[in-house]
Amino acid sequence: MTIQQFIQEQIFIPRLNHSEVLVVYDPDQRYRDICSSMANEKRVVVDATETSIKSRADAIMALGLLGRKEIEQLLVYVPSSKPIEDEEKQIDPFSLYAECGAVFPDGDSDSYMDLCLQAKPDHTTDIRKAFALDSNPSFAIINNIGDGQSWPNLQAQLGVESTKGIIFALLAPSAIQQAALKETNAWVGEAKELFKDSIGLSLKSRAESWSAIADELWRFMLFSEFAFDLPESLPSDLLDVPRAGDSAQPLVEDICERLRSDRRTQDIYIEQAEAIENDLNLKDSCSHMVDLGERDTFPFEERTFLLQAIDSLNHNDTDKVRLILSRHAQSVWTGKGESQIQWDLLRSALALVEACQDNERLIIEHKNSMEMLIDFYVSQLHEVDRSHREFEQAVSDYDWQDTQGLMKPLQQQVRKQYGRLMEKVQIIFTSHLEQSGWPLASKRANTEVFDQMVAPKLMQSGNKVAYFMVDALRYELGVALAQQLAEDGKVELITALAQLPSITLVGMASLLPGASTDFRLVKTENGFVPYIQEQEVKTVVQRMNLVKKRYGHRFQEGRLEEFVRGRFEIEDDIELLILRSVEIDSHFENHPDTAPTEIINALKRIRVAVHKLKDAGFNEVVIATDHGFFMNTHAAAGDTCSKLQGNWNNVHERCLLGEGDVDNNHYKLSCEKAGIKGDFSTVAGPLSLASYKSGMLYYHGGASLQECVVPVITLQLSAIEQTPVAQASVVLNYKNGAKRITTRLPVIEISLESQDMFSMDSDFEILIEAHNKAGEVVGEAKHGGAVNPATGTIHLKPGDKNQITIKMQLDFEGKFTVKALNPSTMAIFCQINLETDYTV
Structure with a gap:
């Protein structure tokens, strides 16, 4: 692809497709021919080079045609600099079109040199050399860069053409590529030359085996990306570590990102990154740094981002937490169960905090009566309880491995926020309880359920x-x-x-x-x-x-x-x-x-x-x-309530039946008003959510x-069923076919492959469990993320893939089977046999 084709197809046309109008400012008249060649029946190109008055009229007419849908796009070419200040825009007759559409150039990435680097990422060094010699090299010079450059042995043995493809293959070759590399070392000389020309790497290893060269290449690539991403200078003890020059940054970042995002290479990426981090002692060297950039090249960086998110949530900066979660949702490190479980806990904490904040603002609108309060709870407020339960599930999943108490302060703050909201609601509830009694006449009492909802159905014989x-x-x-x-x-x-x-x-x-x-x-x-x-x-x-x-x-x-x-x-x-x-x-x-x-x-x-x-x-x-x-x-x-004096029957540490004194910390009403028939005259209980006994993490019995x-x-x-998964194939995979797990939180990949066109839009619900030889459950899909916290199931459409963390029982070791099941019938869709490789 020529540089002209790249600019037209990758820069101008996408902006026209998105905005319908594009104004190209070009004081050097470099892009005029490109713009002129883009005119067609549905796209009008207005060239303001020859005459400003006619081009203004043509532009106004074309804009009218666009508004009436008679054309689809308008491109205005202006041979002058883009106006920056408001005064300049007022003078420029074409700034109107830029405001209602897109503009070029738009930012540093639209500079001529950056466009050339984007068009030929494999030849960044040569392009920068061309611009060093001539600040405005012609299209012909740029197009000639890379022509005739060939790596015949590498291209033949690896089956790829581009420099980017060759480097990627040398880092993570397929089985066929690796076998070819081991057959001969004729490619080594070419590789040394390619590394030096493209990324500035001069191999230090004198070994000519693929593994030795690959290890050095991995270290160079990952450390270079890490250095590029740092907002500040490298620590002094890392300054001498070999890394790429600035001209190779696009190529380095592109290859590293591909290694992280390609499921076929994620495992080797994780293995290499962990080893390089330890070899270079990066965690200790960078321990004083707060901001490590945006990319998490190495695992210690991910922990830094996690700590930033925790600190932001502790300071109630939910926007920053959401940004960090979004940025790292697809991080390669979420492929590790131990890492995924931390982020899921943070995600559930944010959801609970936001649910509390949203509902706290609404309480005042629903506090005037017991009926309003119950309706609010039924319609919306109960979702806060759901978020709280899911948060506590996430805490339970993570607590056993939080040996350093990393999440303890966060847990305490989030729980307190939930507690503050519910205490406010509780005071409103118990004050209405004393006034209106229980149950409300407008609501169904539990005592009526059988007589009104079951008994009538049994009056019809055979039902x-x-x-x-x-x-x-x-x-x-x-x-x-x-x-x-x-x-x-x-x-x-x-x-x-x-x-x-x-x-x-x-x-x-x-x-x-x-x-x-x-x-x-x-x-x-x-x-x-x-x-x-x-x-x-x-x-x-x-x-x-x-x-x-x-x-x-x-x-x-x-x-x-x-x-x-x-x-x-x-x-x-x-x-x-x-x-x-x-x-x-x-x-x-x-x-x-x-x-x-x-x-x-x-x-x-x-x-x-x-x-x-x-x-x-x-x-x-x-x-x-x-x-x-x-x-x-x-x-x-100390969050307890003292019992009242009197002749009371203490019920589950939350309710008193009988008679006696009352104080400012209790509600009290007659049993008749509370809907309690029998031998007791009065019912009382704490106004708050406190109980009479400390340490009760769970209770009922009160109001x-x-x-x-x-x-x-x-x-x-009815006979409604989900589309049979027989029409789609469920596939489970662990680390590209590995049979042993080395962690109690293995990550299983599940995919759904369609067998016919009719099931393409179907949504399948699948339960994933690990069973021992006796059929007992020894591991379950960890709640959160793609796994529904209330059901433990996931939903997939044909073509979907997902990574699911299995939480193994702490005391289990041995052989087991991971099964994908129908949650209604427990029929097996697919299964894989694995074995633990750790000691309980």
Whole structure:
């Protein structure tokens, strides 16, 4: 390609395509012939060289034609300098066209020499020499540069023509290229000459093997890019390290960027960069530097950028954090699981901070009544809880490797910001609670769910209904679950208000038949017991017997997990199936630090169960929960509330039933006003989100939006399915076929290849898990990024590729299989066998 063709096709035409109007200012009249040759039926070229008056008229006429769509583009050629100041623009008759379109030159990259360097990046040294001899070399001189230059041995053995292609191949040859290089060393002399001419490298190695030459070339290229990117001078102990001159910068940066972005060369890039960083002691030499530029050539630079982002977030500079995240989203270092997990934590922290900031501004608009506050929570505010949960998932994923406490200050600040927002909301909530009572007449009470949403469906004989009683499925999780279930049928998400006090004993009983009219709490020596229709419903057996008394042989029940694992079958004449799930609440109660991960497994089981119910002929599904929960991770050691004096029954350290004094730190209302029927007269609890016991990272039992506003999901099952992945091929790959992992955070590449034209627009949902020989899960896709934090799944379209970090269990070692699964049926799309190469 000639320099004229390059300027026309790569500079002028793209700007015309984008802006429709382009003004070319050219005091040396270098580009006049190029512009004149661009005129055609749909593109008018106005040349102002001969006469200014006629060219003005022609330009005005052409602009009118453009406005009427009679032409597509207008190019105005002006043989004078581009006006810079406003006074100059007022005098210039053609500045109007530049304002409504594009202009050339536009910045330093449009200088003649820079255009020549862009056109011939393989010959930057020769081009700079030509400009040193003549500040305005002709097109002919530029076009002649590179002609006749040949590297016959290198070109023949590597199968590439350009200097750029040869250097790239010598750095990261394919298997065929590497074999050819090892057959003979006839290419070595050419390589030395090419390196010297193109990038200024004089090989010091006297060895003539490819590996020795490649190692020196890698060091030269990567260190040169690092030096080019530094905003300040190199440290004194690095000044003598060989590097390229300024004329080779475009070539060096282009090749290094290609090595990082090409998935086939990323592994060798990481290996070489880590080795060079250690050999040159770059981390210590540059430890005093704050700004290392924009590129993360070496791994220690990525940590510097991470620290900058953390510091910016600590100073509430979210714009800078977003810029850093955007710039490094596709960094080669995210291909390392340990690195990816840090950036995902930062990304989730930013999302939570911004969600808190956005919603804090809106509270004042929704605080005037309990109904307004609940509607705000249901429509928007619950998303802050989702962001907080995803942040805590990211913390859980990263904490085990944060041995130096790098993220601790950030975690504390983000948690405090979430806590401040929710405390504001909580004070509004409890003040309305005292005034309006609970539940609101305008909202569905949890005690009404069965009688109004399940019982009517069973009046029609033969209608098969599944009723899920899920412990601790708070509202934001219900939103996520409803979105996931949409592919299985018609979904409706309904807001319900939990029965107080918001504990499992009360909440599960409130979901039973007859609860809407005859639910009450009976006082005992040790507390209280829930009753419905004079029948005690304290235990699971008692609750299920109540249902069986009403529905007899039409009813069957069991644990959700047992049903998913196929450990019991549904009997033929069953029309009401109750499936019970306690995993979320149980895991939070016993293992709050890692509980966010269990949420994914619980929702995963619900989806699988729904799919099985569809196959079993069930028509409808109703999913309800006893209560929500609050993640109290922001609380400090002393953030507790003192109990009230009096004859109180302490419920889960968040609620008091009975009678006694009240103080300024508590709400207090009659049990009748709080919707609690039975033997107690008064209910009280902390106005804030504090509990009576310190160290509670997770709780329920009290009164808050998170504990008391719950979802009810109804699903009319249909035959809707995602497009069979049989029409597309799922491919898993680890490090180009490697079979051993050396990290507990291996990065797996997953791609989806279409098998027919009809599946091209389909969206496939895929679950990735690592299983041991017994089929037990020993590793899961790390949440965040492409992995949905609520489902643990990823979505791909045919042709998509993604890199997914697998978080292996810390105590696992040995052989395992990574599987790509259908999240609804758990059918295997694809799998690869791997083995650990580390010691537990």
